Amino acid sequence: MPPTKPRPPAPLYEQIRQLIVAALAAGEWRPGEALPSEAALAERFHASPGTVRRALDELTAAHVVERRQGRGTFVATHTAPRDAYRFLRLVADDGASGFTRELVHCRRARATAETARALQLRTSEPVIEVRRLLLRRNRPVVLDDLWLPERHFEGLNGALIDTYAGTLYALFEERFAVHMVRAEEKLRAVAASAEAAALLAVATSEPLLSVERVAYTYGDRPVELRRGLYHTHADHYRNDLN
Incomplete structure (x- = not known):
C-alpha cells in the first residue's frame, strides 16, 4: 500500500477563520461585542488585512459575525x-x-x-x-x-x-x-x-x-x-x- 500523502495546509484565511472561531468558543469576545479592527487582527495573526477580511467574510456569510456599516464587525447574537x-x-x-x-x-x-x-x-x-x-x-x-x-x-x-x-x-x-x-x-x-x-x-x-x-x-x-x-x-x- 503506498504511503498516505500528507494533507496540504489550509489556506491562510481559513486558518485565521478557525483561530477566530476558537477565540469565540473560549469566550474572548461575547455575542454582541465588537471584534478588534481588521488591522489589529492582521497584526495578531501576522497576516495581511485582505486575508483577515476574507476570513471575516466567511464568518459573516455563516452568520457567526455581522458587519455594521461604519461601526465594525460584531459577534452575532440571538438577542437582536x-x-x-x-x-x-x-x-x-x-x-x-x-x-x-x-x-x-x-x-x-x-x-x-x-x-x-x-x-x-x-x-x-x-x-x-x-x-x-x-x-x-x-x-x-x-x-x-x-x-x-x-x-x-x-x-x-x-x-x-x-x-x-x-x-x-x-x-x-x-x-x-x-x-x-x-x-x-x-x-x-x-x-x-x-x-x-x-x-x-x-x-x-x-x-x-x-x-x-x-x-x-x-x-x-x-x-x-x-x-x-x-x-x-x-x-x-x-x-x-x-
Whole structure:
C-alpha cells in the first residue's frame, strides 16, 4: 500500500477563520461585542488585512459575525430583534409576526440512543427535555420538543424559561454562554398523533409538517436536538435560496 500523502495546509484565511472561531468558543469576545479592527487582527495573526477580511467574510456569510456599516464587525447574537427567530422559518400567510409561548414541561431525562447520537453524548447521559407550544393570536402553531445536554445547561428549569422575556436561544446565550451558530433540519409530512392533536387543537391524523433540527455552537459542536410539529393551516415554511 503506498504511503498516505500528507494533507496540504489550509489556506491562510481559513486558518485565521478557525483561530477566530476558537477565540469565540473560549469566550474572548461575547455575542454582541465588537471584534478588534481588521488591522489589529492582521497584526495578531501576522497576516495581511485582505486575508483577515476574507476570513471575516466567511464568518459573516455563516452568520457567526455581522458587519455594521461604519461601526465594525460584531459577534452575532440571538438577542437582536432581527435575529430573534433566525432559525424559525414559519411565516404567517397574512404577514403576522411574533409568537407567544406556553411551556408544557421542562424536566431532566436520560438520552436515548437516538438523542445521544445526534448530540454526540453517551447513551443515558443526563439531558434536559423541554416541551412547549408557540401560539399566534392564541392559536397553537408549533409543538416543540427539545433535548439539551445537561452539562451545558445546568440550572435550566421551567421557572427560568417562563420568566425570560426573550427567545430560548437568547436565554441560552445570556445565561449559559451557549450560542447557536448554525442548524441542520430535516422536513417531512406526518399525521398528528392523538397527543399532538390535543396540544395543537387539531384533529387526530391531520397533516402536520415535522421539522427535526440539530443546532450547533462554535466548533460544530451539537448542543440541541429539536423536533417541531408545525400546523400550516394559516402558515407556511419559507426558505430564501441564494
